[in-house]
Amino acid sequence: MINNRKFFTLDEFTIKQLREFPQATGELSSLMRDIGLAAKRVNVEVNKAGLADILGEAGKENVQGEIVQKLDEFANNQFIGVLHHGVNCAGVGSEENDDIVVFDDELSNKSKYVVLMDPLDGSGNIDVGVSIGTIFGIYRRVTEKGQPCNISDFLQPGRNQVAAGYIVYGSSTLLVYGTRRGINGFTLDPSVGEFCLTHPDIKCPPHGRIYSVNHGNFFQYEEGVRAYINACQKKDSSNGGPYTQRYIGSMVSDVHRNLIKGGIFMYPGTINKPKGKLRLLYECNPFAFIAEVAGGRATDGKNRILDVQPYELHQRSPLFVGSSQMMDELESYMHAEPAK
Numbered sequence: 042m043i044n045n046r047k048f049f050t051l052d053e054f055t056i057k058q059l060r061e062f063p064q065a066t067g068e069l070s071s072l073m074r075d076i077g078l079a080a081k082r083v084n085v086e087v088n089k090a091g092l093a094d095i096l097g098e099a100g101k102e103n104v105q106g107e108i109v110q111k112l113d114e115f116a117n118n119q120f121i122g123v124l125h126h127g128v129n130c131a132g133v134g135s136e137e138n139d140d141i142v143v144f145d146d147e148l149s150n151k152s153k154y155v156v157l158m159d160p161l162d163g164s165g166n167i168d169v170g171v172s173i174g175t176i177f178g179i180y181r182r183v184t185e186k187g188q189p190c191n192i193s194d195f196l197q198p199g200r201n202q203v204a205a206g207y208i209v210y211g212s213s214t215l216l217v218y219g220t221r222r223g224i225n226g227f228t229l230d231p232s233v234g235e236f237c238l239t240h241p242d243i244k245c246p247p248h249g250r251i252y253s254v255n256h257g258n259f260f261q262y263e264e265g266v267r268a269y270i271n272a273c274q275k276k277d278s279s280n281g282g283p284y285t286q287r288y289i290g291s292m293v294s295d296v297h298r299n300l301i302k303g304g305i306f307m308y309p310g311t312i313n314k315p316k317g318k319l320r321l322l323y324e325c326n327p328f329a330f331i332a333e334v335a336g337g338r339a340t341d342g343k344n345r346i347l348d349v350q351p352y353e354l355h356q357r358s359p360l361f362v363g364s365s366q367m368m369d370e371l372e373s374y375m376h377a378e379p380a381k
């Protein structure tokens with residue numbers, strides 16, 4: 042029989058990678074397959090969001106005072122359920138749970154990984170059919186295997202991530218994940234229900250023409266950020282300006298587009314919220330990891346995101362992430378001496 046398939050499925054790809062590393066245990070590959078399964082289940086619900094009773098608010102707020110959508114809860118339950126059942130994960134830290142969820146049973150306690158995740162990012166866009174996503178970072182636990190994991194396993198700097206990724210529930214459904222060896226993107230083929238490798242070895246172009254920021258907050262940003270945004274709008278043949286502004290309000294989609302096409306995504310601190318809105322552990326760190334492996338950069342305006350030592354599960358951080366030369370440009374404005 043002739044096999045005309047052009048694409049590796051996610052399972053085939055992880056098994057192939059595993060074979061290249063005879064010392065690997067296969068736990069990370071199994072964990073990725075679990076995440077792929079949860080993503081498919083969430084995808085089904087996202088696609089029928091207008092048809093089923095899954096739209097709208099769940100009638101409560103999360104630990105950060107944000108309104109929880111029904112789909113937020115559904116996605117959270119799916120990812121936690123699949124990760125627990127898969128026994129490759131000792132526990133989860135999620136945007137939707139006040140505290141870490143410890144899978145305290147014999148098999149899970151033997152797992153070496155913990156997962157930090159935002160199960161449904163951009164949930165403000167659910168009701169209007171705009172792309173939303175899932176973000177995750179995977180860490181090797183620092184506590185001893187055989188015991189329940191604890192908060193110290195989750196409060197690790199982002200540079201300790203073993204793998205990180207995201208899922209875009211958009212015009213197509215994409216799962217992008219990477220280890221230090223490279224970033225790969227898989228598109229869900231709905232006819233067979235498999236993620237297929239469509240974006241091998243993703244590299245972020247060193248320069249692009251897209252900048253993404255919430256312009257509504259412009260006057261609340263610090264001077265250097267405002268100066269850079271102004272520069273993005275000016276004609277400058279040396280860097281291809283003026284740039285194009287694109288901001289969906291789902292960072293998964295915004296950062297994914299900029300990663301592929303080249304660009305910069307910014308969620309700076311504001312006068313009222315100096316740490317901005319995004320969460321360090323499960324929004325900034327996974328994207329910082331992916332951007333760096335792909336050749337880009339990510340900072341909080343002062344420090345490399347991946348070097349920040351976390352002190353709490355839901356801490357926030359400003360985020361600037363994107364093409365390396367655009368990050369250099371931004372920093373030349375942010376670190377310039379203030380005009381006298």
Ligand code: AHG
Binds near residue numbers: 290
């Ligand atoms: P949420 O999941 O609460 O909708 O937050 C989405 C995040 C992020 O994905 C997006 O880039 C940002 O919030 C948008 O925030 P603003 O509306 O403040 O720009």
